[in-house]
Amino acid sequence: MKHSFLFGHLLVVRQFYKDWASDANFIQTFGYYISKHWAQFFPEERSCPPVVYVDVWPIATPMAFSLEAYVSNQIELGRSLPKSPMQGEFLRPISNGKDLNCMHGEEWRMWRSRLNPAFSKSNIRSWVPCVVEEVESFVAVLQGLAVENGGWGPVFQLEKVSGDLACDITGRIVVNEQFRSLSSRPAPFARLYRRQLEEMEITMNIFKLIWRATPLFKWHVARRRHTLFDELRPLIFASMDSTTEQPCTVAQSALKQDAVTTIKPQLLSCPVDADLIEQVCCQLMIFFFGGEDAVSIVIPWMVNRSAANSECLDKIRVEHDAVLGPDPSLGLDKIRESPHLLDSLPYSHAVIKETLRLNPATITIREGQPDFTLEIKGSDKRWPTDGFDLFDSSITIHRDEKNFSRPLEFLPERYLVSEGHELHPPKNTWRGFQLGPRQCIGQELATVLLKLVLISVVRTFDAELAWADWDTEQERKGMKSHPVCVDGDRMYTTGRATSHPKDGAPAHVRTRC
Numbered sequence: 001m002k003h004s005f006l007f008g009h010l011l012v013v014r015q016f017y018k019d020w021a022s023d024a025n026f027i028q029t030f031g032y033y034i035s036k037h038w039a040q041f042f043p044e045e046r047s048c049p050p051v052v053y054v055d056v057w058p059i060a061t062p063m064a065f066s067l068e069a070y071v072s073n074q075i076e077l078g079r080s081l082p083k084s085p086m087q088g089e090f091l092r093p094i095s096n097g098k099d100l101n102c103m104h105g106e107e108w109r110m111w112r113s114r115l116n117p118a119f120s121k122s123n124i125r126s127w128v129p130c131v132v133e134e135v136e137s138f139v140a141v142l143q144g145l146a147v148e149n150g151g152w153g154p155v156f157q158l159e160k161v162s163g164d165l166a167c168d169i170t171g172r173i174v175v176n177e178q179f180r181s182l183s184s185r186p187a188p189f190a191r192l193y194r195r196q197l198e199e200m201e202i203t204m205n206i207f208k209l210i211w212r213a214t215p216l217f218k219w220h221v222a223r224r225r226h227t228l229f230d231e232l233r234p235l236i237f238a239s240m241d242s243t244t245e246q247p248c249t250v251a252q253s254a255l256k257q258d259a260v261t262t263i264k265p266q267l268l269s270c271p272v273d274a275d276l277i278e279q280v281c282c283q284l285m286i287f288f289f290g291g292e293d294a295v296s297i298v299i300p301w302m303v304n305r306s307a308a309n310s311e312c313l314d315k316i317r318v319e320h321d322a323v324l325g326p327d328p329s330l331g332l333d334k335i336r337e338s339p340h341l342l343d344s345l346p347y348s349h350a351v352i353k354e355t356l357r358l359n360p361a362t363i364t365i366r367e368g369q370p371d372f373t374l375e376i377k378g379s380d381k382r383w384p385t386d387g388f389d390l391f392d393s394s395i396t397i398h399r400d401e402k403n404f405s406r407p408l409e410f411l412p413e414r415y416l417v418s419e420g421h422e423l424h425p426p427k428n429t430w431r432g433f434q435l436g437p438r439q440c441i442g443q444e445l446a447t448v449l450l451k452l453v454l455i456s457v458v459r460t461f462d463a464e465l466a467w468a469d470w471d472t473e474q475e476r477k478g479m480k481s482h483p484v485c486v487d488g489d490r491m492y493t494t495g496r497a498t499s500h501p502k503d504g505a506p507a508h509v510r511t512r513c
């Protein structure tokens with residue numbers, strides 16, 4: 001790839017923004033962009049290189065994008081590489097970079113084994129009635145947005161409503177508290193948390209980089225983080241006071257091994273305990289972030305993909321009628337009474353997996369090491385990683401014909417056919433929740449949540465993204481809309497670090513007759 005002595009690969013980065021979209025999410029989509037245009041950037045090659053090295057110094061650490069499953073598997077399934085320091089820096093406003101997602105080595109292992117029980121299938125199952133309660137608030141919001149006469153209701157940003165749902169569900173599991181983000185009076189924690197999210201970005205803007213390096217910025221961010229922890233602390237104590245054995249909150253799981261299940265606020269005059277609670281606060285914050293960050297884009301993609309595929313919607317409805325009975329208004333009640341019915345929805349599960357295949361919500365980043373090199377097919381030399389942040393371009397792997405036949409088609413059936421069928425994906429290629437020891441700890445919760453969304457929405461409402469309504473609304477507010485399409489779709493991934501749907505995924509809903 002053409003390298004400039006002065007600018008490194010920054011000119012290629014500029015080209016990406018020009019060709020894709022000026023507000024496209026670079027780290028999430030650059031690998032896929034290269035895989036589509038490799039012949040232009042690597043004219044001397046006969047196929048797309050499995051790893052693309054990008055020199056973006058001094059804006060960021062040089063990057064290496066893995067575009068092949070067998071390379072990514074060396075990064076995730078082999079040796080446990082540390083997370084990139086960039087992630088710790090990014091998460092500083094909420095967790096000071098001291099959370100499960102940023103840790104590695106022994107420290108990570110210790111916290112992961114403490115926290116795993118709270119996210120186990122059996123524990124998440126026992127939370128289902130509470131999760132259903134939060135999903136009912138989500139349905140109430142949609143009902144308020146669907147007009148009486150059967151027409152489409154007003155346009156709203158689906159990302160925001162989905163993120164609020166994720167935050168409220170996380171609040172239940174983490175400290176058993178109702179945050180009411182979906183109501184007009186959210187709890188103070190929910191409001192503060194949302195404000196703090198605004199401080200988080202990975203930027204290539206030089207002025208912002210300088211401002212973010214100043215002690216004043218760091219002080220401001222730390223002060224707000226402490227305010228957030230001040231809200232969280234009493235909730236942790238209240239959750240510890242709870243006498244019931246099940247379900248177990250994440251806070252209880254985090255503190256159990258320290259035998260401080262009876263910890264009381266007055267004990268906090270002891271600095272060791274205060275330090276421990278501070279560590280737990282940092283850990284709990286990553287669950288609010290991890291859940292909301294992914295769910296707020298996965299729900300819009302799920303709506304976008306299924307709305308474009310009426311056959312898929314019909315199949316979901318048939319499955320829900322068969323398992324939950326013909327009356328859609330009783331679907332959530334059925335699950336509340338019998339959570340195990342969630343295991344009897346294979347097609348709905350496949351829809352979730354297929355959504356995450358075509359549109360993975362997050363990207364894996366690891367720090368390259370001097371003694372960690374990559375084995376590349378057809379090359380007698382191992383490829384270096386030292387000095388690079390390693391990116392697993394899951395979207396490229398998921399859309400590669402070698403791994404998934406008819407890769408650009410939305411085909412949930414591929415997860416339902418048996419091995420040997422043309423559509424059956426090979427082992428270790430689907431990485432919607434990532435593979436290996438660092439795979440998503442919240443995947444059981446996420447799957448329950450997404451199934452409940454399908455149960456409560458698909459038979460009750462029509463839902464779709466509403467770009468024409470959005471443009472009209474913007475014009476009414478005096479703002480000119482500049483429609484941009486990526487791959488022929490107005491919906492694409494933006495965001496200054498993590499993935500966000502374009503314009504917050506404007507959508508509308510109507511009640512089904």
Ligand code: HEM
Nearest residue numbers: 100101287290291294298361364433434438440441442446
């Ligand atoms: C559809 C929803 C979700 C998707 C697609 C998703 C995806 C992922 C992926 C791909 C990773 C691996 C990241 C890496 O390799 O660096 C991950 C890690 C993680 N996720 Fe999720 N996630 C989802 C929901 C959740 C939820 C609901 C929670 C918690 C409430 C959560 C908490 C975490 C945490 C803490 C990690 C880091 C785990 C570790 O490093 O040990 N996620 N997630």
